[in-house]
Amino acid sequence: MIRALWFFLKLAVVIAAAIWLVEHPGSVRVNMLGYAIETSFTVALLIGLVALGVAALGYRLIRSVLRTPSRIRRHSRARKRERGYRALTQGMVAVAAGDAPTARKMARKADGLLNEPPLTMLLSAQAAQLQGDDRAANEYFTAMLERPETAFLGLRGLLTQAIKTGDRVEALQLARRARALQPNTPWLLATLYDLEARAGDWASAEGTLQQAIQAGAIPTEDGRRHRTVLLLERSFEAERRGRSDNALSHAQSAHDLSPGFVPAAARLARLMVAAGKQKAAAKVVERTWRQSPHPDLADAYREVLGSYDPLTRVKLFEKLLTQAPNHVESHIALARIALEAQLWGEARDHLNRALAIEPSRRLYRLFAELERSERHDEAAARDWMAKAAAAPADPAWTCAPCHAVSQAWGGLCGHCGAFDSLDWKAPTLAVSLMEPGHGHAHAAIAKSPVA
């Protein structure tokens, strides 16, 4: 409606102007090069308008002709970029599919077409990694360190490579550099904590572990157990340095954190005995026995009661039985201490009760020992030993990742160097017994290839 009005308004103005021109005819006279041109003002005005229109058209034509090359250039640049991104996408798909040759081909193609080093370098590095060309991958990742926008990606790549090749010293350095760039990256915190723990840097590992738990990289329950193990290792370290007060306080913290964790209770009890706190030590073992009866705890209890004569020890061991009356470990512990005191009847009684709960290899061995010691009955002992040989293996401290069995508990697997990897369970593979590690011995072990 408004447009129509506007049109009529313009029309009215034009008509009014035309009428005015007709009513006031003027004339224009031009003298040029000896010619004299005379015409009416209306015609001169029309000629002027046409000339203006032609000039404007000419200008637009010339401008568009002049602009054509740059437009062609722009068009071909856009096509090049499009092809580059297509190559990049195909390369990433090839990486995901594990197709190394295509990934590498597409990486080269994308690199030639695109001016996007961060993207093409990452693809090239991943393609090289996929092809097993670690040196080329390392070169790409190292080149990525030079740009701030790709430095973190480069560090992550180099870190993965270092962990793969087992170079934990290098890996630890790289992880620390990466944390300086991105302090709250969950996977990085979990990796850094593991590297610090494996390197025996217990205090740093404890700090990083705390951050990793806060960042959600490690579940709280697992974190508590890891922290317990770190505290125990700090306790071992303090003892090696002659700081028995620190050794005791770290063991106490570990036990407070996980009261049912056998290695913490056993260690705390031993350190308490060494500090002359025999009664407190006995209490620690008894309380933990209620939750987790375990042969290591029985050994610690025997040391706690080391100053008593064998017969009194048997009497005191009954306190463990009252904590967990129907547990096989309670009866085995009492049978062993009774054997030591040569209380044959009591030993046989507890062995029979243990056998009724759960037969095991070590139980058959204890029967054999009883037959030898009490009756010097070698034939009966051999029968029990034959049964022992046929029985499934007894539980032992077994490394979850590598299945190696340790004679004693330790924070680090003596075979693969993994931290907090030992579980009390029957070994699934026949692996020789080995000493567990405590920190400094691991620098060499940690570098050995993982089985």
Ligand SMILES: [Zn+2]
């Ligand atoms: Zn292991």
